[in-house]
Each structure stands twice: as structure tokens, then as C-alpha cells.
Amino acid sequence: MPHFRDEDEELLYRIEEALDKREIQITQKLNIPEDFSFSKVEPLKIWSKEDLKKPEPQDPTDNLWYQLEREEHERLVNNRVPYNGFEEMIQLTKQGKMWHYPIDNEQGIEEEKDVSFADHVFLDDLLKDFPKSGPIRKFMEQVTVGLSQNPHLTVKEKHEHIEWYKNYFQEKAMVLKDSFGETGDLKTFLTQENKEKKT
Known part of the structure; x- marks a missing residue:
């Protein structure tokens, strides 16, 4: 018998010991064989095989929240003041105020083709x-x-x-x-x- 600091510790020990003995008694009453395996048990057919398949990952860009977040990000990026000449040229190109590279003399006249x-x-x-x-x-x-x-x-x-x-x-x-x-x-x-x- 182990040594206990107080009565509560002894009580907890005795409860755990009783539970362990009870588990042994329950398994003996059920007559579970030692070579038991869940794979040998016949399924209850609650779920079909399709339900158990791992779902395919969805495209994150197809999500409404992703699109709204992307628009908000673009709005914040496009409306800020450019830091240097390169950023200014990128911003002007996106707004359609500058030629796209490589330069094509017929750029922007698709309707007149x-x-x-x-x-x-x-x-x-x-x-x-x-x-x-x-x-x-x-x-x-x-x-x-x-x-x-x-x-x-x-x-x-x-x-x-x-x-x-x-x-x-x-x-x-x-x-x-x-x-x-x-x-x-x-x-x-x-x-x-x-x-x-x-x-």
C-alpha cells in the first residue's frame, strides 16, 4: 500500500483502483476474445463510402470573402501615393493612362481593327x-x-x-x-x- 499525504489523495487512489477492477470485470462479462479487431466486424452501413471520402480542396479564390478581401487590398494598394517613379508608372499603366510594354503602335484600337x-x-x-x-x-x-x-x-x-x-x-x-x-x-x-x- 502506497503512502498518502492526506485522506483526499487516498480516496482518489482507491476510486481509480476500483474503476480498474470494474473494467476487468466488464470485459470478462462481455466475453470479448483477445484477437478481437474492428476490421472483422460487419459495418452498420450508417455512412456510405462517398461520405467517408476526403473532400477535395476547394479553390480559395472561389470564396466570396476571399474576393471581397482581395478587392479591399487592391483598393488600398491602388489608392496610396506611389513611393517612387516605378510605382507611379505601374499605377498609371493599370489605370490605362500609359502604354503597356512591349509597346505596340496599334494598342487600344481593337474596335478599329x-x-x-x-x-x-x-x-x-x-x-x-x-x-x-x-x-x-x-x-x-x-x-x-x-x-x-x-x-x-x-x-x-x-x-x-x-x-x-x-x-x-x-x-x-x-x-x-x-x-x-x-x-x-x-x-x-x-x-x-x-x-x-x-x-
């Missing part, structure tokens, strides 16, 4: 609806020359400019009649505009 050079320069065929002579014709010829020399506008924008002038002159038909009179090409141009308005 299938448009011919002639469509940009030769815009005289768009003046069919305008008078053949007179101040409006001279003005529109100058407009087409200016548009043909403008490399920053797309063909669609150039066409919209000319269409805008056509609509403008149609709206100001009464003022033009008072200023220039209804003679020659101007008369047919103004009557044509009025007919188009009615239809």
Missing part, C-alpha cells in the same frame, strides 16, 4: 445629303477635312459628327431660309429636310 484607312480619310461620300454648293457645302467640306485628319476619333464617331451637323441644319431650316434665301441647292436641301421631318 477591321476598319480600312480609306474609311477614316475619305469622308466626302457622306456629303451627298448636303447642298452641292453654297456656304453650307463649304462649311461641311471643311468639317470633313478636319475629321479626316483627326486620328483620335473612330470612323463611327466621325460619321456621328457629320450626322449631327445634318440634324442641326435641319433644325435651323427657318433661320437658314432667312439668312441665305431659298435658291438652288439650298432650296432642295431644306425641302428635303422638311420632308424627312414629316415622315
Whole structure:
């Protein structure tokens, strides 16, 4: 019998000893063989084999919280003041204010890829609806020359400019009649505009 410091320690010892003896008695009552193995026991079929498979790791970027955290990080990084010239160039490139490297002369004109050079320069065929002579014709010829020399506008924008002038002159038909009179090409141009308005 071991030596105890006080009665509590002795009590704990006796309880543990009793539990150990009880375990031995329980296993003897159950008649568990010594070569017992859980692998030999027939399963209860509570879970299927698919339930027991290890789940495949998910893509962390597919997570909503990850995306929100990434956006917050990018916002903080992009909105801070650059420390040096390199960081400033990186920031300007991301904002689309600088050329991407390697430099390509056709960078940023993807929408104009299938448009011919002639469509940009030769815009005289768009003046069919305008008078053949007179101040409006001279003005529109100058407009087409200016548009043909403008490399920053797309063909669609150039066409919209000319269409805008056509609509403008149609709206100001009464003022033009008072200023220039209804003679020659101007008369047919103004009557044509009025007919188009009615239809």
C-alpha cells in the first residue's frame, strides 16, 4: 500500500483502483476474445463510402470573402501615393493612362481593327445629303477635312459628327431660309429636310 499525504489523495487512489477492477470485470462479462479487431466486424452501413471520402480542396479564390478581401487590398494598394517613379508608372499603366510594354503602335484600337484607312480619310461620300454648293457645302467640306485628319476619333464617331451637323441644319431650316434665301441647292436641301421631318 502506497503512502498518502492526506485522506483526499487516498480516496482518489482507491476510486481509480476500483474503476480498474470494474473494467476487468466488464470485459470478462462481455466475453470479448483477445484477437478481437474492428476490421472483422460487419459495418452498420450508417455512412456510405462517398461520405467517408476526403473532400477535395476547394479553390480559395472561389470564396466570396476571399474576393471581397482581395478587392479591399487592391483598393488600398491602388489608392496610396506611389513611393517612387516605378510605382507611379505601374499605377498609371493599370489605370490605362500609359502604354503597356512591349509597346505596340496599334494598342487600344481593337474596335478599329477591321476598319480600312480609306474609311477614316475619305469622308466626302457622306456629303451627298448636303447642298452641292453654297456656304453650307463649304462649311461641311471643311468639317470633313478636319475629321479626316483627326486620328483620335473612330470612323463611327466621325460619321456621328457629320450626322449631327445634318440634324442641326435641319433644325435651323427657318433661320437658314432667312439668312441665305431659298435658291438652288439650298432650296432642295431644306425641302428635303422638311420632308424627312414629316415622315
